[in-house]
Amino acid sequence: MALEFPSLDWHQILAQEQSLDPDNWDAVSDLGKKMVEEMVDYLQHIDQEPIWRKPPEEVKNLVKEKWSDQGKELQHIYQDFKQYILPYPKGNIHPRFWSWVQGTGSITAALADFLASTLNSNLAIGDHSAMYIEQQVINWCLEAMDFPLQSASGILLSGGSMANITALVVARNNIDPSIRSHGIQSWPKKLTFYASTETHSCQQKAAEIIGVGAYGLRKVSVDNQYEMDIAALETMILADLDAGMQPFCVVANVGTVNTGAIDSLLEVERICRKYNIWFHVDGAFGALVYLLPEYKDILAPMSRADSIAFDLHKWMYLPYEVGCLIVKDKAAHRAAFALQPSYLTSHERGLAAGPDPIGNYGMELSRGFKALKVWFCLQEHGRKKYEDLIRQNLAQCLYLADLIEQESDLQLMAPVTMNIVCFRYFKTGMTQEELNKLNKEILMTLQERAIATPSSTILEGSYVIRVANVNHRSTKADFKALIIGVLEIGRELQLN
Incomplete structure (x- = not known):
């Protein structure tokens, strides 16, 4: 049986045609310039921001809001973004983010994504x-x-x-x-x-x-x-x-x-x-x-x-x-x-x-059009710059491994062949279960205190802190801060 479709009064509907384009293009242009300026400033000083913060209840409650029938002013939506979203990122734009294997991004690529979205x-x-x-x-x-x-x-x-x-x-x-x-x-x-x-x-x-x-x-x-x-x-x-x-x-x-x-x-x-x-x-x-x-x-x-x-x-x-x-x-x-x-x-x-x-x-x-950001960035920096940065990340991991091996309370848990360093806090006399529990607490405390954000894995039954470095913003000082943080938290937790 054929479906019966509703009848639309096209005369009435098309009497006033609409689009999603703004009524005031100048206002959108001004807001767009403000967005770019503020995001450029945000990334420029990202090292001064917390790496990660737990989203508060007011952020989690956003998912409960219903989709409204009427629209909202764009500048108000941007204010909501700055209040509820921007302060609580995952953190992989920060110099001390080394969780999983997640790249850092760049301002050029962000601008290119805007251009790609414009062309659609x-x-x-x-x-x-x-x-x-x-x-x-x-x-x-x-x-x-x-x-x-x-x-x-x-x-x-x-x-x-x-x-x-x-x-x-x-x-x-x-x-x-x-x-x-x-x-x-x-x-x-x-x-x-x-x-x-x-x-x-x-x-x-x-x-x-x-x-x-x-x-x-x-x-x-x-x-x-x-x-x-x-x-x-x-x-x-x-x-x-x-x-x-x-x-x-x-x-x-x-x-x-x-x-x-x-x-x-x-x-x-x-x-x-x-x-x-x-x-x-x-x-x-x-x-x-x-x-x-x-x-x-x-x-x-x-x-x-x-x-x-x-x-x-x-x-x-x-x-x-x-x-x-x-x-x-x-x-x-x-x-x-x-x-x-x-x-x-x-x-x-x-x-x-x-x-x-x-x-x-x-x-x-x-x-x-995901190719556009690649096209922009590869041309902007050239092959040599990428070679230098990859080499720098590798050297930073060797530096981190050296810092670990200098500390009697730390153990390197796997060979460092590339850009991943697995280690743990260690004390003689502790069982595997105790060490696993302690290192898990160290990791979570590191993240909660916004000292650094490595991730974890399990190697042959051992819970290890895992640093995966694909971060073009990281410096030697960041890895030194990680080691200091792990040692301080480990000793603090043992005392408690």
Whole structure:
């Protein structure tokens, strides 16, 4: 039965047409200038602000407010922003923020995001400037990783999770084109892929999403450096082959999330080529160390990977969100996603002409102009400045490790291979459970007192304080303040 739609009196409705544009453009311009001036000042003096403050009840109560029928003056909304939102940020714009792996952002990128929102470009299809800017940014990423411009491809995504999922879809579909049309349930062999026990949790989510299931992700043991055990990897692959399964990908980590460990890329590459398996690198933050000449030998096999996932909102210090996937075989990448319904047909001329639609290289069609902030910042600072800052972050972590090793009440809990330092407060005679409880209290107190904001993880049963440094604003003094804070709080808690 056909639906009956309501009848609209278009004569009456269209007698007074409306839009969301302001009645007073000058007033909006003045407020916009004020916003820019105040946010520039805020970031300029961000080191004088608390890193983190617990949002009070009045902030939490905002979620209870109903959406009103009538609008509110823009300047009043901005005042609410300054009162309820600005004082309670996550903190990753502050020089003493080292939680998880979250980049610092920059004022240039913030301004570029305003420009991108003004244009409101959709980057799925069409002959418009934004499409070419994203391709230029992708080309810069390909060049940075020594991928061939002519035969490789890439796409900007929300972050490493989506980049890894997208890569695994390409790897899965590369087995046989029929998988795309008939699904993996029609494939005669169970598909498996491999990553270390230290790999990011997004790999398990990816396994569940692409249809191989959590058990299809084989988690390979690690050595005492938290690097993938290559002998164990090959043993698992051989066992799966003997059981009639089909290994299709190995994920090598360049910077594990817990400790920053780098898997043996040369050995992973060897295994992948030996068994004809897709060689993928999850370099969410660590891949960008490839920019440094002194790391080229260690990371050289990465340039021979079939695909690399990495985040520009981590070690390129860009604001959220912008991740990247690059794929060595452009044809395989396109074959995994390209689809042309009648409403997305490319034309010889007009708006529907232009470059190969970016929508042919990923799942999303609703894609914003996230490339613009990358385009601005990479040009403003140049490759050399990014090399210097990444190197500076690495050196700061070595400095922090040295400070830790100088203190008898502190223990370094994992090798410092890149930009992650794991340590704990320690006293002889305390049990593991007591140490874990104490270090958790130290961490929470550090954050509550706005001394510094590292995060935590568990290493072999030990609760550790974890510093992940992708902060272009941090200085030696900030790391010294962290150590002083940990020692003072640890001793204070012991006395109590």
